[in-house]
Amino acid sequence: MTQPLNTKEVATKLSQKVPGSVVQPAGEAVLVDKAHILGVATYLKEAPEFDFDFLADITGADYYDYFEVVYHLTSFNKNHRLIVKTRISERGNPTLDSVTGLWRGADFQEREIYDLMGIAFQGHPNLKRIFLWEGFVGYPLRKEYL
Amino acid sequence: MAVEKEVYSSDKLDEAEGAAIEALRTASQKVIGDPDQWLGELPAGNIFLTTLDIALDWARRSSLWPVAAFPACCAMEFMSTSASRFDISRFGMEVIRPSPRQADLMITAGTLTWKMAPQIKRIYDQMAEPRWVIAMGACGVSGGTFAQSYSVVPGYNHIVPVDVYIPGCPPRPEALLYGIQMLQKKIAKERNLSGSKKE
Numbered sequence: 001m002t003q004p005l006n007t008k009e010v011a012t013k014l015s016q017k018v019p020g021s022v023v024q025p026a027g028e029a030v031l032v033d034k035a036h037i038l039g040v041a042t043y044l045k046e047a048p049e050f051d052f053d054f055l056a057d058i059t060g061a062d063y064y065d066y067f068e069v070v071y072h073l074t075s076f077n078k079n080h081r082l083i084v085k086t087r088i089s090e091r092g093n094p095t096l097d098s099v100t101g102l103w104r105g106a107d108f109q110e111r112e113i114y115d116l117m118g119i120a121f122q123g124h125p126n127l128k129r130i131f132l133w134e135g136f137v138g139y140p141l142r143k144e145y146l
Numbered sequence: 147m148a149v150e151k152e153v154y155s156s157d158k159l160d161e162a163e164g165a166a167i168e169a170l171r172t173a174s175q176k177v178i179g180d181p182d183q184w185l186g187e188l189p190a191g192n193i194f195l196t197t198l199d200i201a202l203d204w205a206r207r208s209s210l211w212p213v214a215a216f217p218a219c220c221a222m223e224f225m226s227t228s229a230s231r232f233d234i235s236r237f238g239m240e241v242i243r244p245s246p247r248q249a250d251l252m253i254t255a256g257t258l259t260w261k262m263a264p265q266i267k268r269i270y271d272q273m274a275e276p277r278w279v280i281a282m283g284a285c286g287v288s289g290g291t292f293a294q295s296y297s298v299v300p301g302y303n304h305i306v307p308v309d310v311y312i313p314g315c316p317p318r319p320e321a322l323l324y325g326i327q328m329l330q331k332k333i334a335k336e337r338n339l340s341g342s343k344k345e
Contacts, residue, residue, distance in 0.1 A: 125154070126154040128157070128160060129160075129164075131261070131297070132261065132296075132297060133160075133163060133164040133167040133168070133260070133261055134160045134161045134163065134164030134165075135161070135164035135165060135167075135168050136164070136296075138296075140296045140297070145296075146296075
């Protein structure tokens with residue numbers, strides 16, 4: 001069984017390597033600052049003790065006050081997993097750094113989040129609608145839609 | 147990692163597709179009525195060919211070949227219907243054609259999204275006349291539980307004219323067979339050659 005990592009220990013290491021990145025260290029997930037998401041992801045992928053070579057999925061969620069983007073990371077070599085979250089408080093034109101450069105699997109998932117929630121992933125090579133068609137107005141999974 | 151742009155579809159293609167979907171969506175806001183209400187209004191003929199009509203109708207209703215166009219989950223019930231337990235081949239229907247040009251019945255098993263709608267319309271347009279459509283399941287009839295959704299067509303009758311509606315989510319194979327029999331009875335009443343309106 002793939003073991004979940006202790007979020008407190010991960011958060012301690014993260015704050016040493018990527019200063020100022022951790023917002024909320026404990027709980028089920030590590031909550032990181034949105035400006036540092038790419039640095040955190042790069043570190044978690046490349047550090048030998050984490051070695052997260054697989055991004056299982058990305059989720060977008062709308063909590064009225066903020067959008068939350070959730071990354072489920074898995075390491076096949078170390079057989080452990082970790083949940084990383086980040087929050088975007090801007091509603092008008094939310095942006096976040098893309099992790100497509102690290103994990104190719106993020107490509108379609110980020111497009112889906114962009115399609116349905118309107119979070120623009122910066123650095124994505126092909127950010128356009130995936131389920132809906134070009135010319136569709138609005139982002140249907142936002143709470144204010146309809 | 148450098149991602150090559152060539153692996154992605156071109157923006158122009160996507161925009162053309164989006165424009166086609168929007169155009170179809172705008173044009174399909176009204177429901178298309180039962181074909182019996184508007185089809186077959188040929189110039190009034192004065193030849194009476196009832197016997198030949200009976201033979202034609204018998205041939206047509208006894209060998210309805212469905213086209214393989216099943217967008218979603220009602221297709222499972224259709225598979226069950228076509229398998230040995232319910233055995234659709236009792237009606238001469240076991241030949242499910244992958245090519246619409248060889249088919250004369252469309253069983254719309256499943257939810258239809260606006261993005262898929264142009265393809266369904268194209269398949270219907272490619273089918274040779276005479277052709278019939280059975281709307282199978284709640285989504286096929288009216289959009290079902292997704293009727294108010296942003297992406298789902300509220301019933302196939304916005305896209306293609308429907309002859310028989312089968313409610314259910316999904317309909318059991320018995321219901322589908324009953325619907326097929328209703329369609330066969332409908333075909334049996336058709337007057338193809340006399341030029342008079344269908345009864």
